[in-house]
Amino acid sequence: MIKVNHLxxxxxxxxxxxxxxxxxxxxxxxxVIGPSGSxxxxxxxxxxxxxxPTEGEIVFEGTTLTGLKEKELNQLRQKxxxxxxxxxxxxxxxxxxxxxxxxxxxxxxxxxxxxxxxxQLLRQVGLGDKENAYPSSLSGGQQQRVAIxxxxxxxxxxxxxxxxxxxxxxxxxGEVLKVMKDLAQSGMTMVVVTHEMGxxxxxxxxxxxxxxxxxxxxxxxxxxxxxxxxxxxxDFLSKVL
Amino acid sequence: MKKSVKGIIALLxxxxxxxxxxxxxxxxxxxxxxxxxxxGVLVVGTSADxxxxxxxxxxxxxxxxxxxxxMIAQKVADDLGVELQxxxxxxDSLLPALEARxxxxxxxxxxxxxxxxxxxxxxxxxxxTFQNIMVRAEDQDVYDSIESLSxxxxxxxxxxxxxxxxxxxxxAQIMSLTDxxxxxxxxxxxxxxxxxxxxxxxxxHAENDSDLHTFVGDFELDDxxxxxxxAFRPGEDSLxxxxxxxxxxxxxxxxxxxxxxxxxxxxxxTELDEDGEEIEEGFVSSYWEYxxxxxxxxxxxxxxxxxxxxxxxxxxxLMRLSKRVLIRFPATxxxxxVRGTPLLIQVMFIYFASGMFFNLPxxxxxxxxxxxxxxxYIAEIIRGGINSVNKGQDEAARSLGMxxxxxxxxxxFPQALKNIWPALGNEFITIIxxxxxxxxxxxxxxxxxxxxxxxxxxxxxxxxxxxxxxYFVLTYTLTKLLNFYEGRMNHD
Ligand SMILES: Nc1ncnc2c1ncn2[C@@H]1O[C@H](COP(=O)(O)OP(=O)(O)OP(=O)(O)O)[C@@H](O)[C@H]1O
Ligand SMILES: [Mg+2]
Numbered sequence: 001m002i003k004v005n006h007l008x009x010x011x012x013x014x015x016x017x018x019x020x021x022x023x024x025x026x027x028x029x030x031x032v033i034g035p036s037g038s039x040x041x042x043x044x045x046x047x048x049x050x051x052x053p054t055e056g057e058i059v060f061e062g063t064t065l066t067g068l069k070e071k072e073l074n075q076l077r078q079k080x081x082x083x084x085x086x087x088x089x090x091x092x093x094x095x096x097x098x099x100x101x102x103x104x105x106x107x108x109x110x111x112x113x114x115x116x117x118x119x120q121l122l123r124q125v126g127l128g129d130k131e132n133a134y135p136s137s138l139s140g141g142q143q144q145r146v147a148i149x150x151x152x153x154x155x156x157x158x159x160x161x162x163x164x165x166x167x168x169x170x171x172x173x174g175e176v177l178k179v180m181k182d183l184a185q186s187g188m189t190m191v192v193v194t195h196e197m198g199x200x201x202x203x204x205x206x207x208x209x210x211x212x213x214x215x216x217x218x219x220x221x222x223x224x225x226x227x228x229x230x231x232x233x234x235d236f237l238s239k240v241l
Numbered sequence: 242m243k244k245s246v247k248g249i250i251a252l253l254x255x256x257x258x259x260x261x262x263x264x265x266x267x268x269x270x271x272x273x274x275x276x277x278x279x280x281g282v283l284v285v286g287t288s289a290d291x292x293x294x295x296x297x298x299x300x301x302x303x304x305x306x307x308x309x310x311x312m313i314a315q316k317v318a319d320d321l322g323v324e325l326q327x328x329x330x331x332x333d334s335l336l337p338a339l340e341a342r343x344x345x346x347x348x349x350x351x352x353x354x355x356x357x358x359x360x361x362x363x364x365x366x367x368x369x370t371f372q373n374i375m376v377r378a379e380d381q382d383v384y385d386s387i388e389s390l391s392x393x394x395x396x397x398x399x400x401x402x403x404x405x406x407x408x409x410x411x412x413a414q415i416m417s418l419t420d421x422x423x424x425x426x427x428x429x430x431x432x433x434x435x436x437x438x439x440x441x442x443x444x445x446h447a448e449n450d451s452d453l454h455t456f457v458g459d460f461e462l463d464d465x466x467x468x469x470x471x472a473f474r475p476g477e478d479s480l481x482x483x484x485x486x487x488x489x490x491x492x493x494x495x496x497x498x499x500x501x502x503x504x505x506x507x508x509x510x511t512e513l514d515e516d517g518e519e520i521e522e523g524f525v526s527s528y529w530e531y532x533x534x535x536x537x538x539x540x541x542x543x544x545x546x547x548x549x550x551x552x553x554x555x556x557x558x559l560m561r562l563s564k565r566v567l568i569r570f571p572a573t574x575x576x577x578x579v580r581g582t583p584l585l586i587q588v589m590f591i592y593f594a595s596g597m598f599f600n601l602p603x604x605x606x607x608x609x610x611x612x613x614x615x616x617x618y619i620a621e622i623i624r625g626g627i628n629s630v631n632k633g634q635d636e637a638a639r640s641l642g643m644x645x646x647x648x649x650x651x652x653x654f655p656q657a658l659k660n661i662w663p664a665l666g667n668e669f670i671t672i673i674x675x676x677x678x679x680x681x682x683x684x685x686x687x688x689x690x691x692x693x694x695x696x697x698x699x700x701x702x703x704x705x706x707x708x709x710x711x712y713f714v715l716t717y718t719l720t721k722l723l724n725f726y727e728g729r730m731n732h733d
Pocket of ligand 1: 011014016034035036037038039040041042043
């Protein structure tokens with residue numbers, strides 16, 4: 001579904017991603033782990049071209065995204081939902097409006113239809129009673145669930161998560177992970193950058209370990225967590241587990 | 242970058258040479274008279290704060306510019322067989338307005354000094370004047386000659402003939418102010434001891450104010466500098482000749498005396514109410530209409546200035562945020578240029594420069610100038626507001642597939658607007674106060690009307706106080722209103 005060929009990314013002289021080749025398949029849940037600064041976020045953001053790759057190509061559902069025109073890129077981005085560490089909800093819109101603005105404006109769906117879908121999605125993430133609440137009146141966990149619902153409102157084929165629980169108080173992590181698990185079970189293709197090893201072990205089909213701009217090691221959660229081959233992986237896991 | 246800056250400067254210089262016609266270029270044949278008669282209107286520029294020559298009075302329930310000069314203007318227009326249209330402009334701006342073709346002639350008790358003759362032509366002298374000294378009534382026994390004022394502080398209107406005459410007072414300290422009313426106020430509040438004033442004007446004031454006393458100054462006068470004439474654009478000889486014929490008739494029939502007497506009646510009338518009864522009517526009830534009109538115009542200019550400024554500012558801000566230099570540079574240059582030059586000059590430039598090509602009414606010119614000016618300031622406010630919106634907002638919207646335009650319009654801009662609301666409010670308040678500058682081109686806003694009230698009411702301080710109060714009420718109400726709406730926009 002997403003194919004990454006020889007992806008490189010530099011910020012000035014700082015080479016953050018050094019030749020990454022990877023493929024994500026339909027219905028797969030892939031968790032990306034690795035130390036801070038290893039390039040996980042940059043990698044994820046390159047997938048939907050929020051970050052422009054310096055070299056290499058991203059192929060999504062058969063279309064090469066790199067070098068695509070603005071308009072076509074916008075179309076394809078609609079199929080790739082993204083959830084941010086800082087939620088990034090639109091503070092001047094209610095929960096429901098957060099879910100409907102993009103479908104109505106960029107997909108051309110009727111407001112009525114979008115509203116119905118929004119209400120249903122908010123219910124799905126356990127916030128059926130919050131449709132008219134503004135983000136500022138919601139807790140962090142609730143905001144992140146709205147953010148997930150917002151991405152889902154576009155009917156994406158894949159969902160990208162960048163440390164969705166890192167900004168949350170510990171007691172709210174569970175409610176967000178639960179929504180993500182449900183989503184995984186429903187068959188959604190997901191790429192998740194996270195430090196939640198429990199989630200990785202339970203839900204992931206595959207775990208990628210990144211360090212210093214490279215995917216150092218990958219495999220099923222059992223293999224990575226119980227039997228890592230690389231020193232760097234062992235070193236990292238010994239610190240976080 | 243350096244190259245393009247040089248290019249812009251060169252372009253500006255080139256443009257200005259096209260826009261400012263050389264004096265020689267404007268010499269023309271006998272078509273000036275023809276043109277006025279074809280158009281059927283004679284547009285007369287004057288500065289209506291100079292009784293008994295030109296001032297405001299209520300005629301048949303309507304406020305008009307009246308006075309001896311205006312009666313002369315009427316006679317001239319009648320003789321030419323055209324309509325008379327009067328434009329009230331600040332005295333300093335009269336000759337520029339003439340050169341820029343905003344008016345056809347200037348009739349404003351103007352003395353044809355050698356310096357003025359260098360830039361414009363004059364008719365024959367239609368009124369021989371005399372030069373007075375104005376003092377406080379209580380001092381009338383102490384000051385009675387030039388000699389008696391030696392070493393004291395004496396006030397004059399800046400740029401006037403009287404400024405030169407004041408040099409004849411031995412060792413006098415001279416205080417020059419633009420506005421005659423301010424000079425009178427300075428005299429009454431003991432800041433100066435005397436004012437050198439044009440004779441009939443001084444008499445008019447003294448007759449209407451028991452605190453003032455005036456006498457003919459024993460100045461050594463150059464005969465050429467005595468008297469008033471009508472100013473024309475250079476080379477419009479046909480028009481000058483026609484007007485001189487009318488002036489000759491006026492002289493023959495001694496009409497100026499008649500005119501002056503009539504002007505005196507109007508002046509007395511401004512002190513009375515409409516039935517010509519008691520003088521002792523309240524100040525506000527007598528002049529509220531002037532303040533009301535001024536307030537409306539001030540509000541109109543400010544509101545339109547903010548609305549157009551907002552539209553323009555948004556555009557400029559977006560241009561400045563563009564990645565392309567060709568789009569960014571003009572916006573940056575515009576903003577820097579407008580912010581780096583005084584509004585006063587911008588107002589005069591737009592009014593006078595446009596006058597060379599078409600007749601832009603002063604109010605329109607004022608609104609345009611204020612809008613262009615506020616556009617630059619608002620652009621900076623908006624740019625700051627857009628930059629203040631968290632980058633994550635943009636990324637979230639883009640990740641949902643919204644285009645740059647949609648993201649700006651639905652996500653970033655509304656939030657920016659909320660952030661800059663207080664700054665925009667301040668800008669609005671600033672515009673309300675600064676729009677007073679358009680009074681220089683004769684737009685009847687609040688400051689302009691205050692000047693008018695001061696000259697017809699012979700009151701120095703009270704009009705200032707009323708105006709101050711009005712400005713305060715306007716800006717305070719606006720502040721409250723903005724706070725109210727800011728509260729309603731707040732969701733977090
Ligand atoms: N916009 C940017 N400009 C310059 N450098 C950047 C930018 N974004 C990231 N970097 C640099 O790229 C490197 C990798 O950053 P990235 O955010 O991808 O790491 P990460 O693995 O997500 O780390 P963390 O776990 O802390 O989120 C870091 O050295 C960072 O400083
Ligand atoms: Mg990161």
